[in-house]
């Protein structure tokens with residue numbers, strides 16, 4: 321069959337879509353011809369005409385399946401050839417045919433160290449295939465810089481689409497097109513320091529509840545802080561993004577909390593379970609039914625809040641955005657374009673939902689790992705506490721200015737995010753062949769995965785890379801693009817200043833109230849890359865109440 325490929329296509333792999341179409345037609349034609357020669361299809365032949373019809377149906381199904389399989393395999397083989405030809409400049413990790421490298425990366429507790437190991441072995445650049453997805457994994461600074469700062473490859477990879485039903489056109493998962501650019505322009509001012517300043521009281525309000533909850537854990541040998549911090553972060557983002565207090569920490573609106581965490585679990589499941597990766601098979605799964613329920617709850621809440629707030633704003637006379645509490649939602653509702661037109665309901669909902677997702681698990685992970693690191697490094701904890709006591713006047717109310725002055729605590733957070741980046745990897749997808757330096761081609765249809773986890777732990781840049789040393793950021797020797805917890809360039813984290821303030825405020829509050837100690841027994845973290853970085857065996861510490869006289 322291959323011998324009959326027309327000359328115009330023989331040299332190709334460039335136009336592999338055309339070649340694939342051609343082979344597809346040929347396969348179907350070939351199989352149809354073979355099929356028509358088979359005895360059971362000669363209906364008029366007496367010998368076979370009395371055969372039960374289900375045998376011929378089974379035969380048809382079998383041949384269709386074989387045809388589909390042949391087409392798929394041909395397609396994969398051709399695609400592999402195309403990628404290999406174009407990617408001669410990238411080393412490929414040896415792979416098992418058709419499975420690719422999935423067996424090495426499927427376990428989320430092992431994938432990070434496996435990817436890090438190859439990054440060191442192949443000098444920061446290598447090719448793998450995961451469940452038929454061709455991926456270039458990158459830690460090489462030059463390529464990372466080119467990719468993140470450039471405007472050529474701005475689309476997120478296909479995995480982000482698992483969040484589509486919830487977040488739809490929101491900033492995080494949308495393609496880097498004009499619509500995204502416009503959204504980014506509209507939303508950026510919402511993170512101006514004058515706006516962020518107003519959130520500090522809301523951080524305080526939610527942390528007060530958190531401190532009460534932690535107080536009940538004092539004296540226990542081991543407390544897994546992750547879920548407690550996660551509820552706190554959800555309360556904070558509900559208040560700041562939507563302007564509502566759901567009191568998740570106190571156990572109310574459990575439906576909403578369950579819907580958020582249920583959606584996050586489904587997204588992880590889809591990324592690692594081949595049966596759920598493709599939409600056609602996922603639609604038959606129980607997760608899909610659950611997702612529909614979760615999305616309904618999540619959208620009902622955000623729709624309801626947006627409508628309620630819209631009516632309130634319409635009824636308020638002479639609104640002044642500088643007065644009173646302000647949520648991101650208010651800013652979006654008050655926005656008017658050059659023609660005086662407001663933003664559509666859908667636009668606002670997509671962004672509010674995006675903040676809910678992008679703004680809670682990320683900060684929760686970072687705060688939990690910071691608490692763990694402080695518990696295991698008493699001298700660093702002591703230093704951070706002393707700074708907080710010096711800066712915060714009466715030891716109770718922490719102001720925006722105080723937070724700016726907590727420089728050592730900022731180093732602690734930076735070091736936490738170096739070792740435990742909440743988003744340990746993020747990826748883009750090419751929609752056409754792109755030329756990198758010296759004519760090197762990055763082919764169309766490939767995922768480019770930036771492995772922030774390994775970049776942040778590169779032994780060539782960081783002395784004792786696995787140790788928690790906050791002051792390493794003081795000497796100024798860290799190369800640009802050697803530290804990327806918030807990504808960089810046009811698609812960097814829009815919420816990083818907000819996150820920094822929130823983390824500082826909560827950590828300062830906790831340190832003022834509790835001494836953090838290692839859990840008994842003190843087990844090592846089992847890190848896993850899920851929607852964010854988590855520890856599979858929890859983030860366990862021990863708490864001791866600080867006495868009033870300590871303050």
Ligand code: HEM
Nearest residue numbers: 491492678679682683686742743746806807813814815819
């Ligand atoms: C410790 C906390 C946080 C970390 C480590 C973090 C990290 C990141 C990273 C690495 C990206 C790039 C992802 C990618 O390229 O796919 C990102 C994007 C984003 N983050 Fe964050 N984030 C944090 C907190 C927040 C918060 C609090 C918000 C909102 C209130 C937020 C909103 C967003 C949005 C909307 C994007 C997408 C931006 C775009 O594509 O234009 N993040 N974040």
